[in-house]
Amino acid sequence: MTDINKMRILQEGRFYHVESYIELGRGLTLAEADQIKARIRDNLLAYEDVTDVTLGIIEDNGVKDWRPTEPATP
Numbered sequence: 001m002t003d004i005n006k007m008r009i010l011q012e013g014r015f016y017h018v019e020s021y022i023e024l025g026r027g028l029t030l031a032e033a034d035q036i037k038a039r040i041r042d043n044l045l046a047y048e049d050v051t052d053v054t055l056g057i058i059e060d061n062g063v064k065d066w067r068p069t070e071p072a073t074p
Helices: 030-045
Strands: 003-012 015-024 050-059
Touching (some): 030 050
Antiparallel strands (some): 003 015
């Protein structure tokens, strides 16, 4: 993953739903991109309060959209 293009986190009660478009590097096969997407989805679902994850994949546009403030841990 090279960047997060957009991310939306919705809270419903004490649970969260994550929707995001992630940017992947150019030249990946569909199988490689799908494996990366599945790994990111699984990491997000490891948080006990995250119940739903929807990810879209787009090709890297060369612009940094996401600037993380600190790493999170499940």
